[in-house]
Amino acid sequence: EAGVTQFPSHSVIEKGQTVTLRCDPISGHDNLYWYRRVMGKEIKFLLHFVKESKQDESGMPNNRFLAERTGGTYSTLKVQPAELEDSGVYFCASKVAGGYEQYFGPGTRLTVT
């Protein structure tokens, strides 16, 4: 069974540009999470989807970040416009309904110059 996949693995963009990150969860996992780790800090929660609905978006830093999960399958996280402080590694995780383990993807390293 394929694990959580994320695309791209690395993105370098200039300040003010737009970037879209994609996450494909494990098939059948209703729960999908986005996390971010900025340099020198801990991994921090951004938001949680149950199927296509946002269950908790309390960790989203500001309105430059937009997450979607159309159809309850893959999810995208768009940053528009990107700022320097958005640089970091963005992780996606998924979990089966009723389970306790979140399975993490390999992450997307975003560098904003």
Add this chain to the structure above:
Amino acid sequence: QKEVEQNSGPLSVPEGAIASLNCTYSDRGSQSFFWYRQYSGKSPELIMFIYSNGDKEDGRFTAQLNKASQYVSLLIRDSQPSDSATYLCVREAGTALIFGKGTTLSVSS
């Protein structure tokens, strides 16, 4: 005050020794805790889940939870060079996971 505190290390142990990783947390209402292992440049992977006071053993790994002291630990017996990684102490907070910064473990052969 950080929610989950870990010593960043590095913690260096020789092969075959016991590695002891510690973590404290600030939210007394926390119920469930995880230890994730993360190799450099890779995704975090779950190695232990604990929610009851006391010890939980799985192979060479033992997790210990003391809710009165707000303390979680992970013991790795017979440490191997392949155990060299960053170990993340994590607590469950509603739908989210709250991570510590991680402790880097280095096992020398």
